[in-house]
Structure formats: C-alpha cells, structure tokens
Amino acid sequence: MSAGAYVEVEDLRRVFDVSKPWLNRVIERAPRQTLKAVDGVGFTIRRGETFALVGESGSGKSTVARMVVGLLPPSAGEVRIADISMTDPRQAAARRRLRARIQMIFQDPYASMNPRWRVGAIIAEPIRAFNLIQGEAAIRERVGELLRLVGLHPDDARKYPHEFSGGQRQRVAIARALASQAEFLVGDEPTSALDVSVQAQILNLMRDLQDRLGLTYLFISHNLAVVRHMATRIGVMYLGRLVEVGDKATIFGRPRHPYTRMLLDAVPDLAHIGRARTPVSGEIPNPIDPPSGCTFNPRCPHANNRCRAEVPKLIDGVACHAVEEGRLGA
Amino acid sequence: MSDTVLSVRDLRVVFETRRGTLTAIDGVSFDIARGEILGVVGESGAGKSVTGSAVIGLIDPPGRIAGGEIRLRGERIDNLTPEKMRRVRGRRIGMIFQDPLTSLDPLYRVGEQIVETIRTHTDLSAKAARARAIDLLTEVGIPAPERRIDGYPHEFSGGMRQRVVIALALAAEPELIIADEPTTALDVSVQAQVITLLKRLCRERGTAVMLVTHDMGVIAEAADRVAVMYSGRVAEIGPVESVVRAPHHPYARGLMGAIPTLSDTAERLTQIPGAMPRLTAIPPGCAFNPRCPNVFGRCRAERPEPLPVDRTRVACHLYDERGEAA
C-alpha cells in the first residue's frame, strides 16, 4: 500500500444492465444494453484528508461511493480501506470488523431513517449492530454524548425524525455515522438538500469533527464552491471516468482538463456579479451510447481525430490528449 | 408613465388552516422595471414562491391574498375575476417553473403547445404561428428546430426541455416573466446556458423578470436588483452589488457569509444559529430577532419597516431614522 494511503481505489468499474425486459427485446429485436456507470476509476485518500468527487449529474459519483463503502459490488477493480480489501472473499472477517468504521451520509437523511424509531434508537442502531457498548444505560449515555457532539440536546433522543428540520436530521445522521466509532465517512451530497445557512452549519460541523476526531472523508457534491471549501484533494468525473485529480490549489488555481476548466467557468459565483459566464456548448451525452475516444470530445474546443478515437489515460493527474501533447497552454 | 412593469405593495397572503390563519406573506413591496431582472432569494419557506404565485394569480384556497395591491403597468391585477386573470396570465405574464414537465403536456408535441399558446393570444394563422414557434425555438437555442418542433417533451433532455418552457413562456410576448427556480434541476453547464439565455431575452425584449432562486451565484450573475426574503417579509432590497457585496441587514449579512464561494479562503463559514421560524411561531417584532447577532430591546417588540439605507431598503432597527449602522 502506498505510503499514507488509507483508501485505495484501483481501476474500479461498474456496468449496469439497462436492457428492456426480455419480452420487449424479443418483440422489438432490441439488443441487450449496458451502461458503464463507472469506467476505470482510481484514486487514493490519505488518512485525515477530504477527498472530493465532483461532476455533473450522472457522472458516476454515487456509484463510486456505493462501491467504496461496499453497498454495491464492482464489476471489476479493487477497493482497499486500511489495507483490507472490500472485494476479496478471503478477507470477509476483517471486512466485517472494518464495516463499523465506515459510514455513509446521504443527501436525504430522512430516507435513511426509520420514521417509527425514536432518534435515540436510530443513533444507537450501529452501536447495537456491532455490539460496541454493553448495557442500556451506557448506550443511552453514549447517544447523549453523540447528540451533544453534533450540536443537538441529549433529550432529542426521545423525538421522532419528523420532529426535526432538515438540517437537524442531517445532524442526527452524522451522529449515527459517528456512533460506530467511524473513522471514514462518505458523504453523498450531504448538504445539497439544505438551505445555505443550514449547509454552513453542517459543513462547519463536519470540519470540526474531522479536526477533533481525525476523520477521513470522501465528499461528494456537484457544488464546486462547497467542494472548494471542504476538500484537500479533488477528483473530477465525467461520464464514469476520472478526468482530472489534484490538490485543491491545482484544481481551482490551474485546472488543466478542458472539462474542469469548462465546469469552473460555468459555476455561478457570488464573486462574479454581472459577469457573463463562458457559454458552454452541448450537454452530457447519453451514457448508454457514449462518444468514442475521449467522451468529452463532442463538447471540447480542443478535440482532434485522436480524441475521437483513443481513450486518454490519466497521466500525471489529467486524462486529456491535448494536455499530454502540450497543445493546451498551462 | 414610468418604466415600472410590476408593482407590489404591502402584499399579504394568508392560509386558513385548522390551527388558524397563517400569514405567509406579510407586507411585501417591490417593483420591477422594464428589462430588469429582480432576484428573489431567501431560505426555504421564506415566501418566494407564494409571492410569485400571488403575482400570477395562482394562490389557491385555503390560501388567499388578504391585503395589498399588485399592479401590472399600473393596472390592478390582484382583484381580477379568475377568467380575466387567466387571460393576463399567459398573455401578459409568462411562467417558468423548476420542473419543465409541469409546464409541458407530455401527450402533445412541443410545437403544438407553443402554437396553441401563440394562437390563443394573437390573431396569427396556424401556419404563421408554426413559423413563429420555430423562430422561438431557434431563439432559445434548440438545434434543428424545424425537426424538433414535432418532438414530444420526453424526447428532450432536461436542459432542452427548460428551453422549450422558456420558448413557451415567451410565445405570447409577455411583459413580465415569473421564473421560480428555473435552473435548480439543471446541471451547472446547462444552467449557465439557460441563465445566459434568460438574460439576453430580457435585455433584447425588455421583458421584466422575477427570478426566484436559492442560488445566490445565479442571482449575482443574472439579477439587476435583489430582494432578500425572510419569514414572509423583505429584509433587504437593492442593487445586486450592494446587497451581495455589502449587505446591511444582519440576516442578509449572515446569508452572504454562509455561502462558500470559489474565491473564499475562510476556514469557517458564517453560521446563523437556529432556523427560520415556522409560520405558526413567528416571533413578535423583527422576525429575525431570535437568530440575530445584533438584537436589542426594540427588535423584540416593534416590527422594523423597510427604510432607505444607502442604495438599498432595509427592514432593521439598526438603521432607523437616524440612518446609521451600529
């Protein structure tokens, strides 16, 4: 394992079968159709850092996240966390122990909570599932502590999820994630459904907890400003592939991939009053029938014949023929 | 007559519920001039959509307009009969919503829908209306409009569908467009295209636009003036540079500081404690007072009225007749 790497993702792939039902296929003579949601993604996350995945809708961010935490089996490739393989059947026992240390926070916390359970039971669930603390009193104590940690009151344990606002529910979700002594949190758009003032509360909380508990984050968002605020390093995804990876300063200060540049230009930002955005041509193509070569080529101002034929490899953090050939000014 | 297209004065909208009468909009006033984009921002539940719905006459029971006036080019439209209002809507006021599918009928070709709108509001022949519809689709940037005009809504991508809705909103050449979160469901690259389009159309045609959104970035880019709403009231309204760069109202200041930006270097975002009150529990005095870092005695008792401060209007006791900031 490379020095300091806590999460290692290697050539991860996921194909979905999106064919019509068998009968339709026979009647319409339609072929089987597959969709490469994630197509050869690799990155590492160091202990204590925040690695962010950005990209527009459908680029494969959530699919990567679900494979990293083991919610979805990869079609190919490998995920290792703390040196334990998430895929190798021989490491099943070690993986079970690891599971308690990995938690996921979703965009809609309500959907991941049993509405008939009190918040105390919801937070205590991982504690019970992994048998981390014995005795009801001790568990109750720990739940109270966790509620306080995320800025709620121990008495809130008696309430039901619907009695909380969206931001408070996301706090509950974070408390539950931390209940199992998690050291690695995967947040899939954890603040996208929240108002900006509530988002600020949750982002601040996530950073405080990271500082206090040394957490490692995989943070997914389509909001570049939020990512800039949270991330140490960033991976930019387009149609299932990682097109650029780098530290925050590089991605935001000297983006190299034409898609990264386009995305940064397209972001509406408070600092850009009255500024016209660089017009972006085209939309994300249909992932079932992606363009050949570099999938960004139909929208790219620098595309040439090689781009239309050959898939660019991620070299030195960028997957772009024009960058590799030095055709793009730095 | 001045260039004011829309004028809203002291608007009050209430909802009759089992728990009593809830005031969702409580004394909102603003104007929008010809060719101007007024951005309306504020947190969820602040009253942005209800304000927009009031303007287009779409407040349904148990809601009703309980006070104030809405004027379109000087003419009152808040007390029209439903039949008259239906004609104003569509002809003089266009609408764009977050989900383009709410404005498009999935069973009809997009061209039919645009042509029908054009023919309802003009005397054009079917042929001329179709030509006009193709022009509109061209104008909003739909490639190969002669062909796409015969497509069904589901054959368009999200961004293209929203363009069709904009074309539909423009079909009757309205004086005013109410756009409620028109880009929220779109990816940033497509969002940029739609906003650029909206801005251009507004400039070229002189249409007044009320642009409702959560996204301050979109506002900074597109709006000429901004209204910051809180608990059914306007906390601050003024030119976009003033409200975004140098907000006066403590809520507006908190809101701007809470938003991460591409250039920010701050380690922590400004945090406004708590959350916006529910309609059932709006505190007396200034609705923001329980969350306000600058609260003082008067804020808990007396409701601040919007007063001119610099180039904006601010509803906050910190800026009273003496006109000075604490």
Ligand SMILES: Nc1ncnc2c1ncn2[C@@H]1O[C@H](COP(=O)(O)OP(=O)(O)OP(=O)(O)O)[C@@H](O)[C@H]1O
């Ligand atoms: N279970 C599934 N079956 C079929 N296709 C799927 C499935 N899950 C995801 N996909 C497809 O895989 C692609 C990647 O989806 P994914 O949800 O990972 O994207 P994302 O980057 O998280 O997007 P968003 O920003 O919208 O959440 C999309 O084209 C999506 O439609």
Ligand SMILES: Nc1ncnc2c1ncn2[C@@H]1O[C@H](COP(=O)(O)OP(=O)(O)OP(=O)(O)O)[C@@H](O)[C@H]1O
């Ligand atoms: N039909 C209704 N019955 C009762 N209350 C309503 C109704 N419609 C809206 N409200 C209330 O009016 C207030 C303002 O709602 P509105 O939809 O205008 O908020 P908004 O600013 O558009 O929020 P969002 O950003 O979430 O769209 C809210 O408190 C809402 O609960």
Ligand code: SF4
């Ligand atoms: S009126 Fe008072 S409570 Fe309201 S924003 Fe101003 S200072 Fe704060």
Ligand SMILES: [Mg+2]
């Ligand atoms: Mg996703």
Ligand SMILES: [Mg+2]
């Ligand atoms: Mg709304």
